[in-house]
Amino acid sequence: xxxxxxxxxxxxxxxxxxxxxxxxxxxxxxxxxxxxxxxxxxxxxxxxxxxxxxxxxxxxxxxxxxxxxxxxxxxxxxxxxxxxxxxxxxxxxxxxxxxxxxxxxxxxxxxxxxxxxxxxxxxxxxxxxxxxxxxxxxxxxxxxxxxxxxxxxxxxxxxxxxxxxxxxxxxxxxxxxxxxxxxxxxxxxxxxxxxxxxxxxxxxxxxxxxxxxxxxxxxxxxxxxxxxxxxxxxxxxxxxxxxxxxxxxxxxxxxxxxxxxxxxxxxxxxxxxxxxxxxxxxxxxxxxxxxxxxxxxxxxxxxxxxxxxxxxxxxxxxxxxxxxx
Ligand code: PBG
Numbered sequence: 121x122x123x124x125x126x127x128x129x130x131x132x133x134x135x136x137x138x139x140x141x142x143x144x145x146x147x148x149x150x151x152x153x154x155x156x157x158x159x160x161x162x163x164x165x166x167x168x169x170x171x172x173x174x175x176x177x178x179x180x181x182x183x184x185x186x187x188x189x190x191x192x193x194x195x196x197x198x199x200x201x202x203x204x205x206x207x208x209x210x211x212x213x214x215x216x217x218x219x220x221x222x223x224x225x226x227x228x229x230x231x232x233x234x235x236x237x238x239x240x241x242x243x244x245x246x247x248x249x250x251x252x253x254x255x256x257x258x259x260x261x262x263x264x265x266x267x268x269x270x271x272x273x274x275x276x277x278x279x280x281x282x283x284x285x286x287x288x289x290x291x292x293x294x295x296x297x298x299x300x301x302x303x304x305x306x307x308x309x310x311x312x313x314x315x316x317x318x319x320x321x322x323x324x325x326x327x328x329x330x331x332x333x334x335x336x337x338x339x340x341x342x343x344x345x346x347x348x349x350x351x352x353x354x355x356x357x358x359x360x361x362x363x364x365x366x367x368x369x370x371x372x373x374x375x376x377x378x379x380x381x382x383x384x385x386x387x388x389x390x391x392x393x394x395x396x397x398x399x400x401x402x403x404x405x406x407x408x409x410x411x412x413x414x415x416x417x418x419x420x421x422x423x424x425x426x427x428x429x430x431x432x433x434x435x436x437x438x439x440x441x442x443x444x445x
Contacts, residue, residue, distance in 0.1 A: 145425045147417065149193040149443055153237060153390075154436035156189075156197050157328050158182060158223040160204040170324035171395055172402050174434050176202060179222055186227050186234070192440035196235035198284060198432055199223050200329050203245055209253055210245030214270035218245075221278035228279035237311060238275035240268055240285040240296070249333040251287035251341060259341055261289050268292055269299035276305040284367070286313040288341040293361035309364035311390060315351045315377055318342035321370045321396030328395065351377045352384065359385055365430070370394040372419060375426035382427025391428035393419070398434040413442055 132142050157168070157176040164178040177185050189197060201219035203212040212218045224236055242264070243251045252264030264287070272283045283300065285292045293312050300308055318339045326332040343350060355366055366385060368378045369392035382389050401419075405412035416435050423431055433439070 145421050147420050147424060147439070147443065149440045150195055151420075151424065151428075151430055152194050152436040152439060153196040153198050153235075153430060153432040154189050154194055155200060155432060155434060156182070156185060156223075157200045157202055158219055159202045160219045168324065168328040170327045171399055171434065172406070173438075174328065174398070176328060179219070179226060182223055182226055183230055186231060189437060190231055190234055192437055193444065194436055194440050196237060196282075196430075197227070198237040198239055199227075199280075200239050201244055202328075202330055206245055206247045208247055209267060210242035213240075213242050213245040214267060214274050216274050216277065218274070220280075221274055224275065224278040224280050235281045236279065237282040237284050238272075238278075238280035240272050240275060240283050241287045242267060242271070243287070243331040243333070244329045248335065249331055250336075251338065252289055257336070259289075261291070264289050265291060265295040269295050272296045273299055273303045273305065276300060276303070276308050280308070282309050282311050282365075284311040284313065286316065286367075286369075288313065288316050288338075288343075290357075291361070293358045293363045297362040310362065311365035311367060312358045312363035313369055313392070314355045314358040314363060314366040315374070315381070316342050316367070316369045317345045317374065319345065319370050319373075319394070319396070321373070321394045323396050324399045325395035345373070348377060348380070352380065355381050355385060359387060363387060365390050367392050367432070368428075370397060371423050371428070371431070372397050375422060378423065378426040378428055388429040389427050390430045390432060391423040391426075393423065393431055393433040393435070395434065401435075413438075417442065 159176050159178040162178050162180055165181045166176045168174045199220050203219050227236055241251050250259050252259040365388045366381055367390040368374050371391040371393045404410045
């Protein structure tokens with residue numbers, strides 16, 4: 121063998137300590153954002169059937185959940201409201217006494233340092249389940265924008281630290297930035313769902329948030345999974361309009377897009393590890409087909425390697441426990 125010349129890559133893999141020293145990607149509890157579904161009805165803590173281990177909690181159970189999150193060292197949560205009543209124009213989304221507004225006040229009063237992200241969308245609040253105002257069976261972009269602005273402002277008033285618009289209307293970052301600035305919230309960042317695909321991976325979330333569209337689908341506003349260059353256009357306009365963070369959603373089938381945005385922009389990139397991605401792993405690990413901890417940590421590491429700075433994930437509490445072990 122002495123006349124063969126080749127690289128000895130295995131030299132750096134010989135011991136655990138050495139592997140630790142050359143590891144390029146690290147996962148920290150600071151990277152995690154934990155989603156919480158908040159119910160308006162009292163006395164509820166319901167496990168979501170399609171998402172074992174994930175609960176919808178009512179306002180009176182919210183702090184129990186948040187205290188646990190904080191005690192694990194997680195720095196941030198994202199709130200999704202499940203309102204008692206819905207109407208055509210999603211009024212409860214921008215009501216100062218809406219469920220997310222109330223939840224935000226409860227959380228911030230107990231944990232002022234916890235970074236509360238408010239999901240800014242209408243689909244949980246509209247009777248038809250679409251993310252905007254319907255006109256002739258089509259979501260009207262420009263009529264929806266002012267409602268999103270009102271939602272963002274009322275969330276900021278309630279104490280939300282970050283506004284995360286997720287409904288994929290054109291111009292939502294520009295409209296919300298202007299609205300927040302005029303209302304005196306120029307210091308509140310926008311975490312834009314810049315690239316959000318019309319994905320089958322959202323199924324379990326729609327169970328949890330009661331946000332299934334009552335007719336049609338979301339393909340006239342969410343993106344076609346086949347498109348990469350369009351993702352660059354979407355991200356480009358959100359950056360131009362003032363987005364402070366860029367979300368790629370879902371995460372695992374879109375790691376190429378994440379890398380692309382990381383290379384092209386200087387904003388922090390956020391991976392949304394969505395409900396279907398969670399449920400698939402849960403189901404397989406319940407059956408003993410995969411090792412849950414190993415597979416979750418591998419997937420999280422892949423998202424970071426692909427360029428994600430932050431990860432929104434239903435696994436956040438488990439990951440924090442594993443990291444702290
Ligand atoms: C809606 C919204 C969706 C998710 C977050 N906000 C899904 C949708 O478009 O129906 C999905 C999150 C998940 O699947 O975990 N604006």
